[in-house]
Amino acid sequence: MAFSEGYDAIKSQLGLDIAQLILDSGDAGIWLWNVQTGETIFNDKWADIIGYSLQELLPVSIETWLSFAHPDDLPKSEQLLNAHFKGDSERYICEARMKHKQGHWVKVLDKGQVQSWDENGNPEWMLGVHIDITEQWLKEREIEFLHAKLQKFTDNLPGFVYQYIVDKNDQAYFPFASSKVFDIYGCTADDIKKSADLIKQIIHPDDLKRVIDSIEKSRVELSDWHEVYRVNHPTKGVIWVEGKSSPIARANGSVEWNGYSEDVTEEVKSNEKIQLLTAVFTTTSRGILITTPEPKIVDVNPAFEQITGFSKEEVLGKNPSILSAKQQPKEFFEKMWERLLNTGRWQGEIWNKRKTGEVFPELLTIDAMYDEHGKVSHYIGAFDDISKAVEKRQLLDELVNQDPLTKLLNRRGLDIQLHSFSHHAANEGNQFSLIYVDLDNFKLVNDTFGHEQGDNLLLEISEQLSLQLRDKDILARIGGDEFVIVLPTLAKLSVCQDIAGRCQKAVEGVAKRYATKVPVSASFGIALYPEDGKNAKELLATADEQMYKMKLKHKASPLG
Incomplete structure (x- = not known):
């Protein structure tokens, strides 16, 4: 085995059997370093660890080591060397990375010991070895990577993943717990790594025995564990937790559960x-009914069945229109759906029918239900039968807005209708007209024949005037002998004059049966919206003025 230059001199100086050291070290890289001068000797294995031959590295010195060592590892190496020089450690031991010839990093276990000291007690020569631990290092890195990947995966789950062990001495602990353990129990994984006592303290006392008993049952029977229980979370307060896990019996007598809680x-x-x-x-x-967006009925409650007379089985899958009494115009439902689609809610009165065909009024509220994508999933309709309330309201309306003799609208009822016509006409660009009718010489009937006959004449005149009008026209009695006719959608003067003329003749025809000194007749005035007025007050004033002019002409007539 070859050594770099100076080997023989150092061998003689130190009296070391280097060859024996090499044999003892196996494949270790050997280094000798003069701490004071920086002189360094390596064997060929030292160079081989980083992919070089010894000849490629010559000349060598302590700078050779420093140039190949990872700069982040040098401070730790220096710290450990100084500790050894001071006598704080028997040996210098450090793991360090070195740059391989091919560009990657290898890891070595760097071990050494001072072999000689100078007369001042300072370290002189130091002998050490490099052991290639790259394979072990890479495996550890892979394990760390997989552990980090597992930790990241479990940390992204909504609950916490754990490994729970009860050993043969009944000691319980969590060797592994994801970081989400804080969300469940308000503690860290380290808090429960050696003991599960903290968890038992956090579980709600009313649920603790049940949880412990279920774990024991799972351990004895090796059956899956599943519980829902309360936890006194330190920051959230009382929360509900669901835990699931499967047990495995180990050879050492312990039982291990791998599970998940949320x-x-x-x-x-x-x-x-x-x-x-x-x-x-x-x-x-x-009454409540639930429909799909189409809509089709999917459920009704018992009150629905009681109010409508339909059983649930009879209406499931049907369109709610089977309940409609068809007393509202098409525009009513168009506006209802427009509001429901725009706001998700509609409320109003609607006329429906029972299974018997009986028509009744409802106060109906419809609410839209939405799915997670914001689309309508269902509609819920809730309604009350308001028949009695509507009857009372109609009776009150009649008392307040109806002329008690003729049952026509009175002045108040007419004002409401004119206000509504004016409002809609302004918004929708519609036209309408009104005819103000005043009976001439009616007082003579009362004076001649009495008030009862006068009332009879008023009833007959009301009936005859109605016969001259369309179903949608409105006739009101606003005074003793004053009537007003409202003609929706009509605003042509000549047509209005024809209608007024017919009404005038109808009054005269009835009045002939009541022989008075001067015959009863009628004067009228016409007002067109919007030419003659923009509201009820203006229109009535215009028509009244026109009627008064005609009345003056009648008074000037010999028949007066």
Whole structure:
């Protein structure tokens, strides 16, 4: 085996049997270093470890080592050398990386010991070895990489992954726990690596015995373990945890579980909420139906069956339109769906029918339910039968807005209708007109025949005026002998005049049966929206003015 220059002189000086040392060291690289001068001797194996021949490295010195050693490892090497020189360690031992000829790093175990000291007690010659531990190092790196990969994988899971062991002495601990253990128990993996006592302290006392008993049962029977229990988390408060694991019996008498735990607080609360909602769904007096977006009915509650008379089996898979009484126009449903699609909610009154065909009013609320992608998954409709409330309201409307004698709209009811017409006409660009009708000489009927006959005449005139109008036209009595006719969508003066003329003749025809000194007749005035007014007040004033002009003409007439 070849040595670099100076071997024989150093061998003689130190009296060392270098050959024997080499035999003892096997494939180790040998180095001799004069700490004071930097003179260094290597054997060929030292050079071979880093891919060189000894001849390629000549001349060698301590700088040879320094040039090949990884710069990040040199401070540690120097620290350990100084500790050895001071007598703090019997030997110098350090792991260091060295640059291989092919460009990669190898790792060596660098071991050495001072062999001679000068007269001042300072280290002089030092002998050491390099042992190539690259293969072991690479395996350790691979293990570290796989461990880091496993740790990263488990840390990205929503719960915490663990290995739990109960040894033959009943000592429990977690050799492995992912970082998510903090989310479950509020501690670190190191806190439970040697003992599981901390976990037992954190489990809710009302659940602890059940959890311990279930673990013992799993250990004895080697059956899968699965529990849902509460934990007194140090920062979250009380949370619900679900744990699952499978046991393995080891040869040394211990049992090992590999498992997974996660926070299921929201799921437990959700299940509780579902149970509560199910109870509400079943017991509420409101009728409820659930549909798909198409829509098709997928569920109804008992109140639905009671109110409508339809059983669940009769309506499942059907369109909710089977309930419609078809009393609202097409535009009503178009607006309902427009609002529902835009806002996810609609509420209003609607007329539906029972299984018997009976029509009844509902106060209906429809809410859209959305899936995780923001798309409508279901619609939930909840309704009350408001028949009695509507009857009371209609009766009240009649008392407030209806003329008690003729059952026509009174002044208040007319104002409401005119306000609605004006509002819609302004928004939609529609037109309409009104005719103000005033009876001339009606007082003579009351004075001549009495108020009862006067009321009869008013009833007959109301009936005759109605006969001259369309179904959608409105007739109101706003005073003792004053009527107003509203003509939706009509705003042509000549047509309005024809209608007013027919009404005038109808009044005169009825009045002939009541012989008074001066015959009862009618004066009228016409107002067109929007030419003659933009609101009810302006339109009535215009029509009243026109009617008054006609009345003056009638008074000037000999028939007066």
